[in-house]
Amino acid sequence: KNNNVKGIKKGTTNLCIKSKYDDKQECITINIGLKCLSTHTFNFSGGQTETLTAGENFCTGKYKIYGTVLNKSEFYTVTIRPKDGNGTDFMTIHKKESLFNDEGTIYVLNDGTTLKMEPGITQIKLVKVK
Numbered sequence: 829k830n831n832n833v834k835g836i837k838k839g840t841t842n843l844c845i846k847s848k849y850d851d852k853q854e855c856i857t858i859n860i861g862l863k864c865l866s867t868h869t870f871n872f873s874g875g876q877t878e879t880l881t882a883g884e885n886f887c888t889g890k891y892k893i894y895g896t897v898l899n900k901s902e903f904y905t906v907t908i909r910p911k912d913g914n915g916t917d918f919m920t921i922h923k924k925e926s927l928f929n930d931e932g933t934i935y936v937l938n939d940g941t942t943l944k945m946e947p948g949i950t951q952i953k954l955v956k957v958k
Contacts, residue, residue: 874898874950883939895921896951911940
């Protein structure tokens with residue numbers, strides 16, 4: 829069964845399976861990397877604050893950020909905060925942005941940069957700028 833496992837992050841992880849018959853345990857060490865795609869799409873419930881972290885949830889680099897919101901008549905904020913906490917940026921999403929629209933700010937997202945999503949944002953697309 830190919831399921832998404834929550835709680836596993838990038839890096840080296842030990843996965844252990846214990847037999848329910850004789851309590852024997854087998855472990856394997858795996859190194860989890862990130863798929864460095866040109867577009868990353870994340871879906872949320874839209875009802876709570878969500879945080880994405882560069883280097884854990886997606887690869888670092890220059891991105892344009894697009895979002896879809898719950899209620900298109902309202903404004904929602906994404907807070908972009910570098911790991912060191914300096915130079916916090918804010919962007920406002922108030923409608924479904926077109927992925928093919930070339931307008932918009934390019935953000936440099938370094939390792940540890942967090943994107944904090946206000947409740948009401950239901951989808952974020954990060955499009956890597958080559």
